[in-house]
Amino acid sequence: MKSAHPYPVVALRSIPPLAALQAFERAATQLSFRRAARDLALSPSAISHQIRGLEAQFGVKLFVRGARSVRLTAEGERYLEQVSAALTALDGAGRELMTRRRADRHELWVSSLPFFxxxxxxxxxxxxxxxxxxLTLRIEATHQYADFNSSGVDVAIRYGREQATGLKFExxxxxxxxxVCAPSVIKAGLRTPADLSRHVLIHLISQPQSWPRWLGEMGLADLQPRGHLWLDTVPAALxxxxxxxxxxxxxxxLIRRRPGFGSKLIAPFKVQxxxxxxxxxxxxxxxxxxRRISALRRWIVDAVRAGGQ
Structure with missing residues (x-):
């Protein structure tokens, strides 16, 4: 008798927990429990526990463990190929659902630098x-690189072309x-770049080379400021x-569009x-x-032009 159910019934006894499959895939790809733990934000012992659970469930050895390294057994190599394909399919199915949900709800996700x-x-x-x-916009202001593979980001605004594989950069x-600084800092004696030696330099944690690079351009690579202040975002630094x-x-x-520029915040030097x-x-x-992405792209480009950039 033909089943009325539209999908085949799947026996679940041989399907391990997703966490165990992810731990195995990362460890097998990296050939390192430590690097797998780093990728999944777990401890190496947690990775080892998950993999031992898999080996116990199937009654086979997936890894040959050495003093400082691991390698896959023949069974482990075959299982890795199948697990990787399955996880890729699950990831693709999830991203397709998110894309369809946003399209149905007319939602667009923009990941943008906070200052921009x-x-x-x-x-x-x-x-x-x-x-x-x-259309509804979801704007995420962050310095974190947008992961187009694992998130629902439609468009991102970023510095440079790091991690650019498979993406379009315009x-x-x-x-x-x-x-830039407050007028009071200028009044305290800041007329030339060399005067920075008497002041505190405010750094952005995500861009540690910005000040050294700027000072090098000014011929002041050896300048020692009075102090340093490190902050995690551009708005906090400003x-x-x-x-x-x-x-x-x-x-x-872009700084010239910040409210208060020219009064509360001033550029002390004419040199650039x-x-x-x-x-x-x-x-x-x-x-x-x-069409939704094209509309979003045109709006962002026009927004930059509207500011006289």
Whole structure:
């Protein structure tokens, strides 16, 4: 008698927990329990426990364990091939569901640098709503690199082309590092770049080479400032500078769109470093014909141009 159920019934006794499969796949790919633990934010002992559970369930050895290394057995190699294919299929199915959900709900996810978000995207939001009242934006302001493979990000705005495999990068705007500080810092004696030796330099944790690079461009590679202050976001660094805590580097020309620039925050020098960086609009090549993504892209490009960049 033919079953009325549209899908085949799957026996689950031979399917281990997903956590165990992920631990095995990472350890087998890396040939290291330690690196697998790092990738999955677990301890090496947790990885080892998951894999021993798999070996006990199937009654086979998946790894040959040495004093400082591990290698796959023949059974482990065959299982890795099948597990990798299965995890890839599950990942693809999940991302397809997320894409369909956002398309059905007319939702778009933008991952943007915090400073770009506050100076370019947020002021332009009324224009986006006028153009596309049926679309909802989800804007994530973060310095973390957008993982297009494991998240639902549609478009990202980022520095440079790191981790660019398989992604489309479109240049948005060129920026260069511009020292900025409160007027009180200038009054305290900041007229030339060499005067920075008497002041505190405010650094961004994610860009530790910015100040050394700028000072090198000025011929001041050996300059020793009065102190250092390290902060985790551009807005925090700019606020610290506004409060007179030191001098920080801002993105010119975008900094000129920050409220209070020219009064609470001033560029003390007329000189500028010669090196320039680019901000890119990042997306998946396969989304090039998605009308929602095209509309989002046009809006972001127009928002940059509207600011006179």
């Amino acid at each position: 978000t506050s100076t370019v995207l947020l002021p332009a939001l009324p224009d986006f709503h006028r153009r596309h009242p049926d 240049p948005l705007v060129e920026v260069n590092a511009l020292p 606020e610290a500078a506004e409060h007179g805590l030191g001098v920080t580097l801002a993105m010119a020309p 470093a010669g090196f320039r960086e680019k901000l890119y609009l990042v997306s998946r090549p396969e989304q090039a014909r998605d």
